[in-house]
Structures are given as C-alpha cells and as structure tokens.
Amino acid sequence: MDSIDKQLLGLLQKNAHMTAQEISYRLNLSSSQVNRRRQRLEEDGFICAYRAQVNAERLGLTVQAFVQVQLDRHGQENSQEFNRILSTSPEIISAWTLTGEADYLLRVYCLDLRDLNRLIHEVLLKSPCVSRVQSQIVMDQCKADSALPI
Secondary structure, eight states: OOHHHHHHHHHHHHOTTOOHHHHHHHHTOOHHHHHHHHHHHHHTTSOOOOOOOOOTGGGTOOEEEEEEEEESSOSHHHHHHHHHHHHHOTTEEEEEEOSSSOSEEEEEEESSHHHHHHIIIIIITTSTTEEEEEEEEOSOOSSOOOOOOO
8 A cells, every 4th residue: 555545545535425537636646547546445455335424313313322231241152142132233333342341332323312221221131141231321422433544
C-alpha cells in the first residue's frame, strides 16, 4: 500500500459514492488507474463493504445504549448460545469480546426505554448462558463514528 492507496481509502471513507472520475481529479490519476487500485484494495481485504450511514433518530430509534454482558460459564455451548442471541437480535448492532469483568460489550439501538428493558430482561437475562448485564444509556454522542486513521 502506497500513499496514493491511503489517500484513496481516506476519500472513500468520507464518501463511498465518489466516482472514479471525481477521485481521479483529486489524486491526479486516470479513472482506470483509480478503478484498478480500488479493485485491488477490495480484493486484498482493505475495503470490506460499502454502507449507507442511516440516521437512527429518523427511524424512531431514540435509545442508544452500551450493554456489558457476563456469561455464566465459559465454553463452546455458552458461546454458541450467545452468538445465537447476537444473530437474532437486530437491536444489537455490534458486539465485542473484552478482557476484564464483562465478557461482551454490545452496542444497541432501541425504539424506547421499554424496548431496551425488553431486550435486557426477556432476551439477555432470560438466557441461561448470561449471568449478569449492566447497561449504560447514551445521553449524547459527542463524536460521530468516523473514518479509521490512515
């Protein structure tokens, strides 16, 4: 990866809809060179996907929260059960495994507090593999999700 590839990735992170012609103007390359570089970055796994950033509030998702989950026991059976919960709960938009007291950190978007309460009590805590849940409700997002530093 050279400096032009890094510039290309930076431009695409800001606006994945940029045409090869727009990018070629900014990087002083031909459109065909831009397309070849973009294709190579996709094939090499630097570009994983293209997505639209959707406004959660406009969709009525008024509660964002981070939920820490501690499993009852560690093992393949509990991991499989928890992965089933992750894959069948659309409110959970991302999940990380952690070091420390919590085993997972979940980022969730819910319609309202009642919906968050349902997710915690009827989905997470209802599962025999979960022993403890702690949630933090987001009051305000001071910095929006941003591009990766390149």
